[in-house]
Amino acid sequence: MDNIVEIFGSNVFNDSVMRERLPKDTYKALKSTMREGSTIDSSIADEVASAMKDWAIEKGATHFTHWFQPLTGITAEKHDSFIAPTDDDRIIMEFSGKELIKGEPDASSFPSGGLRATFEARGYTAWDPSSYAFVKDKTLCIPTAFCSYCGDALDKKTPLLRSMDAINKQALRIVKLFGYKDVKRVNTTVGPEQEYFLVDKKMYDLRPDLIFCGRTLIGTMPPKGQEMDDHYFGVIKPRVAAFMRDLDNELWKLGVLAKTEHNEVAPAQHELAPIFTTSNIAADHNQLTMELMKKTAERHGLVCLLHEKPFDGVNGSGKHNNWSLSTDTGINMLSPGKNPSENKLFLLTLSAVITAVDKHQDLLRISVATAGNDHRLGANEAPPAIISIFLGDELTDILESVEKGTHHDNAERVKMSIGSDIIPYIRKDNTDRNRTSPFAFTGNKFEFRMLGSASSISDTNVIMNTMIADVFSQFADRLEKAKDFDSEVTAIIRESIIKHKRIIFNGDGYSEDWQAEAEKRGLLNLPSTVDAVPRLSSEENIALFERHKVLSRAEITSRVDILLENYSKTVHIEALTMIDMMNRDVIPAITAYTDRLCKAVYDKKRISESIDSSVEKELISRLSAANTEIYHLTADLKMAVSKAEKIDDMTEKSRFYHDSVIRLMEDIRCYADSAESVVSKDCWPYPSYGDLLFKI
C-alpha cells in the first residue's frame, strides 16, 4: 500500500495546495470566503482558476466539470476539455474564472417539478468555494450548486448551504449572548455512517431485479440468515478486505476521511464511517463515497448494493447522520462543558434540539421518505417510522432535575444545577447502548438513524439545520430582551422540557408497546412515503422555510412533486421488472419443473402401477396452483400499472402505486417464493439468497 499520509488528499485542491500555488492576497480572500460563507470576489476567480487548471493538468486531468447534485439524488457531471484553439492552429489549455464560477449544463432532463418550464431549459451551476475541487477520472471536478435561471434551487446543495447559513445566523446570536464574542461562524458538523451490501457480479448479472431495481423482488431465505449474529464485527473475508483497502485508498486520495470499515449485522453487509466534517463537505463526500463504492466493487468482480432493502428477511441498510454544531473557535455546542457557562450553552442547545424534533417530527420523517426506505422503517430491524429522542438515563435525570428545579446527583455524586455547578461528563456507554432509537444523543452529538442508505444526506441536514435555527431564533429573541440572562436561560430550558418531553423515549423503539404509547403521547406515525411527503407543503412548513430563506413556496411544492414522482417511478420500474420476470422466467420455470414431475409420474407408472408417486403428484398440484395464481396476479399487476400511468395528479398516483401496485407485487412474491422453495435448483432461473449472501 502507498503511504497514506502522502496519498491523503493528493487529488484535492485543498488548503496546502492553495497556499502553495495562489498569490498571498488571493489565498487570503478565498479563505475568508470559505470561512465566512460570503460570495466570491470575481476578480480573484481568474487567478484561482488558472492555478487550479495547472495543478489539475499535473494530476493528469484533461477535462473539467461542474459537479452537482440534482434532485435525482445522485451526482451529475458534464465534462468540458480545457483545450482552446490558438491562431496558429494549435491548442492551449485554458480555464477562466468565468468557467470556474458559473456553468450552463444542458439540464432540461433533470427533475425540476415544474420550476423550470421547458422553453427555459437552461439551469446554471455556481461554484461552491466551501467544498474543495478535486481530480477524479482525469477530470477536475468543481463542486457546484444548481439553480434555475430565476435562481430557484434545483439541487440538494443549494438548500443545504442556505440552511447552514440560517443556523449560523441564529446560533451566532446565541453564542454571542453567552459571551463568546470572538466567534465568527457556527458550523454544523456531520459524520454519516454508510451501510451497504456486496454481492458477486456474476450472480448479480443473472438477476433482472438487482440490475433494474437494486433489490430482489422475489427470493426465499436460506436456512442460515443473520440469527447467529456471527457476521457483525466478524472477520472480514479476504475478497471483501481487498475491496475495503482499495476503497479506502480511493477515498483518501479525494480527501474523504474514511475511518472505520466493518461487517454489519446481515451477511454480506458492511459499513463505512468517516470522521465528521462540516455538513456541506460531509454531504459531498458521502456522494463520492457511494459512487466510489460502486466503482471499486466492479474492479473486484463485486457489485455494491446501496438499496435500503436488497433482501427480504435480512436487515436492510441505512445511514446514521451524526450531527452537531461547532464554532470556528472549537466549541462543540452539544458537548457538556467543563465550566458552568458551557454547561448552560449545552443545555440550551439540547433544549433547542428537543423542541425542534418534537415540533417538526413530520419534517424529519419526510427527509428520509423514499420507496426504498419504506421497506425498512417500521420493520423490526430499523427505527420505527415514529420519531422519538433517546437521551440516556443520566441526561434524562439532569433534565428532570432542571424541570423540577432540584439538584441532580449522578452516580459519582457530582452535583449539578444550572448556572453554578458542573454537569458531569456524560459517559458514552450510557448513551450508546440503545440502537433502536431513531434519534439518539451519543455523548456530544445527535445520531439520526432513519436515513436510507441510498439517499443523499442533504435533505435531512437541511431540515435539521432549519428547524433548529428556528428554535434558536425564538430563544435568542427572548434572551436578547431578558433582564436577567441566567434566569431566562433556565426558564427557557425548563419550559422546553415541560412542553416537549413527550418526544423523549429511552425504551425499546422496536416494541409494539411503544407504538401504542407513542399514539397516546400524540406522536406522529407516518408509515409510508405517500403518508409523509405531502405534508412538506403545509402552510406551517412553508412559513418555516421561507422565514429562514432556505426554500421558497415554489421550491417546496416542486420538491413534493419530485419526491412523489421518484416514488411512483421506482415502484413503476419494480412492477414492470416483476411482470417480466414472472412471464419470462418464473412461470416457464415452474411449468418446466411441473412437466418434469409429470414425466416422472408417467414413467413410474409404466414401470409399475404400484410405485408410489404421491410426492410428485402433490408437488404438481401445488405448483400448478401457484403458477395459476402468479399468472393471474401478473395480469392484474399489468392492468394496475397501466391504470397508474393514466393518473395525472401526483399525490393520487403515488397513493395508487402504494395501495394497489405494491400490494399485488407482495401477493405475487408470496406465490413465487413458495414455488422457489420446492422447485429443483437446476430449474430455477435465478441465483438464490444463499448464493448471493454467502458465496463471496
Ligand code: ADP
Ligand atoms: P460510534 O457511533 O461507532 O460509537 P463515534 O461516536 O466515534 O462512533 O462516531 C460515529 C460518527 O460520528 C463518526 O462518523 C464520527 O466522526 C461522528 N462524530 C463524532 N463527533 C461528531 C460531531 N461533533 N459532529 C458530527 N459527527 C461527529
Ligand code: MG
Ligand atoms: Mg453509529
